[in-house]
Amino acid sequence: MELFEAIKTRRSIRAFSNEPISQEILSELVNAGVWAPSAGNMQAWRFIIITDSNQIEKIKNLSPGIFGKPKAVIAVCSDFDEATKKSGLQGERFAIIDASMAAENILLAAHDKGLGACVIGSFHELALQRLLNLPPNIKPILLIILGFPAETPKPPKRKFEEIIWWEVYK
Amino acid sequence: MELFEAIKTRRSIRAFSNEPISQEILSELVNAGVWAPSAGNMQAWRFIIITDSNQIEKIKNLSPGIFGKPKAVIAVCSDFDEATKKSGLQGERFAIIDASMAAENILLAAHDKGLGACVIGSFHELALQRLLNLPPNIKPILLIILGFPAETPKPPKRKFEEIIWWEVYK
Numbered sequence: 001m002e003l004f005e006a007i008k009t010r011r012s013i014r015a016f017s018n019e020p021i022s023q024e025i026l027s028e029l030v031n032a033g034v035w036a037p038s039a040g041n042m043q044a045w046r047f048i049i050i051t052d053s054n055q056i057e058k059i060k061n062l063s064p065g066i067f068g069k070p071k072a073v074i075a076v077c078s079d080f081d082e083a084t085k086k087s088g089l090q091g092e093r094f095a096i097i098d099a100s101m102a103a104e105n106i107l108l109a110a111h112d113k114g115l116g117a118c119v120i121g122s123f124h125e126l127a128l129q130r131l132l133n134l135p136p137n138i139k140p141i142l143l144i145i146l147g148f149p150a151e152t153p154k155p156p157k158r159k160f161e162e163i164i165w166w167e168v169y170k
Numbered sequence: 171m172e173l174f175e176a177i178k179t180r181r182s183i184r185a186f187s188n189e190p191i192s193q194e195i196l197s198e199l200v201n202a203g204v205w206a207p208s209a210g211n212m213q214a215w216r217f218i219i220i221t222d223s224n225q226i227e228k229i230k231n232l233s234p235g236i237f238g239k240p241k242a243v244i245a246v247c248s249d250f251d252e253a254t255k256k257s258g259l260q261g262e263r264f265a266i267i268d269a270s271m272a273a274e275n276i277l278l279a280a281h282d283k284g285l286g287a288c289v290i291g292s293f294h295e296l297a298l299q300r301l302l303n304l305p306p307n308i309k310p311i312l313l314i315i316l317g318f319p320a321e322t323p324k325p326p327k328r329k330f331e332e333i334i335w336w337e338v339y340k
Contacts, residue, residue, distance in 0.1 A: 001172070001173050002171070002172065002173070003171050003172070003173050003176045003278055003279065003282045004202065004279065004282065006173045007202050007205050007206075007275050007278070007279065008202075008205050010205070012207050023336075027334070030330075030334050031330060032174065032177050032178075034328045034329070034330060034333070035177050035178050035180070035328065036177075036274055037182050037274075037277065037288075037289050038326075039289075039291055041326045041327075043328065043329050043333065045333060046333050046335070046339070047333060047334045047335070048335045048336075048337075048338065048339055049334065049335070049336050049337075050336075050337055051336070051337070052337055055337060055338075090291065090292060093266070093291070094291050096263070096266055096267065096270070097266065097270040097273075097289070097291060097311075097312060098270075100266070100267040100268075100270035100271050100274075101270050101271065101273060101274040101277075101289075103267075103271060104206055104207075104270075104271040104274035104275060105177050105274060107207065107271075108173055108177070108278075109173065109174065109177070112173045112174065118207075119207050119209075119267070119271075121209055121260065121263070121264050121267060122260060131338075132338050132339050133338040133339045133340070134339050135339070138339065141267075142267060156208075156211045157211075158204045158205065158213065159204070159213050160200075160201060160204060163204070163213065163215060163216050163217060164197070164200050164217045164218075164219065165216070165217070165218045165219070166193075166218075166219050166220075166221070167218075167219075167220055167221070167222055167225060168218065168225075168301075168302050168303040169216070169218055169302050169303045169304050169305070169308065170303070
């Protein structure tokens with residue numbers, strides 16, 4: 001798919017068919033993610049791919065924003081110890097920025113593959129850390145739910161003239 | 171450009187030719203940015219496009235990571251009041267995630283247009299706010315420096331097997 005087409009036709013998809021997603025495709029998505037920029041090439045991001053339906057059900061129970069039945073979840077996490085070691089006081093902030101840019105690549109790549117995806121930013125952080133067996137230094141930043149789409153949402157309304165300024169804010 | 175090609179061949183570019191970038195192209199880049207997902211469609215992002223060379227020089231003086239002479243800078247900002255109004259206690263965190271995902275779209279779109287770009291995460295926040303005439307509720311999240319590339323960096327080394335897990339972290 002052409003880049004601009006992918007950017008402009010991607011939608012947040014929350015309803016999924018029962019068709020599973022191959023490990024190969026899921027790996028490709030993460031591989032697209034790691035080509036996002038990373039502050040000082042620190043690569044503090046960590047990706048946990050969950051496909052087990054029981055495990056996904058448990059993730060649903062601690063994430064109020066998940067409604068449908070995703071066939072996979074990618075937990076985009078960050079090693080805050082490594083981020084702080086490599087980027088100092090700004091490490092955690094840079095880790096969140098890096099993880100989010102990687103997530104956008106994953107969303108676009110999923111759309112290119114015919115998948116639907118949605119970012120979930122709200123979850124019980126400590127419960128998720130325990131469920132995914134994450135050590136204290138590795139924090140989940142966001143979740144990406146994935147599946148073949150069972151809905152075709154209309155484009156949301158997007159502001160443009162109201163959120164752009166030239167040279168200075170007025 | 172095909173999406174995967176764009177994702178995999180994009181590099182962080184810090185050296186630029188003297189060729190200017192048209193307003194039309196800069197607008198298109200921001201337009202690619204606003205099609206990133208936004209938490210609850212809150213669209214708290216704000217984009218200030220700077221092309222004036224004196225203004226860019228002043229930005230350089232408060233951002234230690236800018237070395238070359240970018241022909242444009244896009245300051246990706248967020249209205250934290252609006253983010254908090256729309257997303258509650260998680261507003262600021264969601265605003266940073268949204269701004270970063272928009273930035274990734276802008277980087278990919280710039281690459282597609284033959285431009286080079288680099289994210290700058292380190293700057294004197296208050297000085298930048300004053301320079302861009304931002305009110306207290308609008309905070310710069312990151313800068314994107316832009317220009318036609320005067321360098322062709324090699325791909326950075328990217329980890330993959332070491333940063334991916336299936337089902338749980340081990």
